[in-house]
Amino acid sequence: MKLTISDIARQAGVSKATVSRVLNNRAEGVGPQTRQRILEIMKETGFQPSGFARGLATGRSASVGVIIPDIVNPYYSLLVRGAEDVLKKSGYGLFLCNSDHDIVKEKEYVSKLIERGVDGVILDSAESDCGCHLELLDEKKIPYVLVDRIIEDPSKYPGVYVDNREGGALAAAYFFDQPGCRLLFINGPIEYSQSHLRQAGVEGAMRQRDLPAEALIIRYGDFSIESGFQLTHEMISRMDGQELPFTSIFLANDLMAIGALRALKRANIAVPDQVEVIGFDDIELATLVEPPLSTVSQPALEMGSRSASMLLHMMAGKKLREKTVMLKTHLTLRGTTREKQESAL
Template sequence: MPVTISDIARQAGVSKSTVSRYLNRRYECMSAATREKIGEVIAAADYRPNALARSLKQKRTHTIAAVVANILNPFSTSMIRGIEDFCQQAGFNLILCNADDQPDKEKSYLEMLLAKQVDGLIINTAGQNKAMLQQIAAHIPVVLVDRRVPELSCDSVTLDNRKGVAMLVDHLVGLGRRDIALFTLPFDTVSPRLDRVTGYKAALERHGIPFRAELLLETDTSQVSVQAKLAKLLASGPRPDAVFGFNNLMTMAIIKAVRALKLSIPDDIAVIGFDDWEWASLLEPPVTVVDQPAYDMGSKAATLLIARIQGKRISKRPVVAVFEPKLIIRSSCGERAD
């Protein structure tokens, strides 16, 4: 006969409800001795809770989902780790979906996750499935991470992107760089991209530098695309004295393209980027970046989501958590070593 929760309660000398609280990691008002005794009995009996029965009874699966735009992006990897670590501590399982920044793929995942009856959703949305996300948010908690969607009444975790871009432009201008090219992903629907482009234009204006449309280059993050755009830019007029990468993948592609074009960093052209990554400090020259705390952003998103799931006291209005960027100065823009 399989071991039941009643068996565990009887052997541990406690009630079934106490064992249930232990299994759900609700340790408040439970002594350390009681927790230790229940744990010993469960280990000795090799007891495994029936997850399906528990979810049917509680109307919860203790599972949340995270949909990210690009799992290969180091920002996404670090953010996911922040989500997963908090979920593990809180007793929730995590389903991870990589949408590749493709609305159709994202929609397919959202349909699957609804069928799985997840308790909540964290999403780094491509921005084109708003109606579906509105329907989902009406039934389960949803937290947007690295995104703002005004039409959705749900919590969000973002960075002050305009401030981050201003830091980069200020740094470049302080070094005498004024012809600053920005390589960006398509920015018509996704809030961080819009914010960074808006911040770029505003920062130039603040320094009295006219915005030049030819220095705003929209592309993907492949070296082939970036190199083609950069080569065309260099051949078409005055050479930019600095190139700014929208994210770490874009910055890496820019560095490869600059080297393929036989240009020197920073003598021929400065390179600066948004997001730090593991190799940025090890390249020659090391790359100056604005970093965003991806792990902390992921952890905060999971904290908000699970608080909503558990019905804890939290504002009825959507919570907007905005993190601060950090400028990390290295030497890819011609900075002097201290």
């Protein structure tokens, strides 16, 4: 049976508050002999105080909650790793919560993290409207940083984001600058801020070049490999004789792009000779598929580390110099585009 502070207090003949003072190296009200007796009992019994017990005594738990929408997606693994590396150096542990893109589950996790007494929260929200549980964190005076998905007015909340509009425009510009381009854009759910902004970037690049409506076909997936496969397969099945309805595909994340590559391979459509493909994220899998995936790279690791640094600043009671951080994207050309960067040749 695990010993508690109450057990140590009983054996030492002191109050729980006295044991807590010794645990947290506070001298007031504790004589040297009493302190020594408590420490000896702890050593003899192998007592290990829980983080929660320490939190009750100190008002801080040295823990941070991180809520992400999809633990299976390697992109979020990178984001969490970036946050964890920074938090660990400052002595913080991490509670990882997976919302499965479910706002109800996300709200439940916020409540549970508050119950656990976390010192702060990093939130990649499942929806653009999560104001109600942010208000709950505000009421409890728990600092938080939003990451990745922009909600409502981004200037209202501390957050670290990537320029998704720019990322969408970069990929679209590569394709639209080619004569006769017919681009199939497979986006994520349009209610997500990333999807909305990436589509805005694509459509903006199209307007800049004054291209006809038939230059762009838009379909909506769910960011999974399977949806990328299914939507690409459906478009291939609409071939008019030998004419494909598209010359290139831009997909709003790398997982869907990997699904699209599988559909193209099954249909014996050569990549990049017949169809070029660009994804978004630059996860490790992008370099492992064949041919290696060209993609819009976003700094997931940096996004995680910057959000953790901001949170540490807030938990220390300091004011942020920048409430909103917007990171840049860049185009990484590999084997699924006819043009390749020198390092990919």
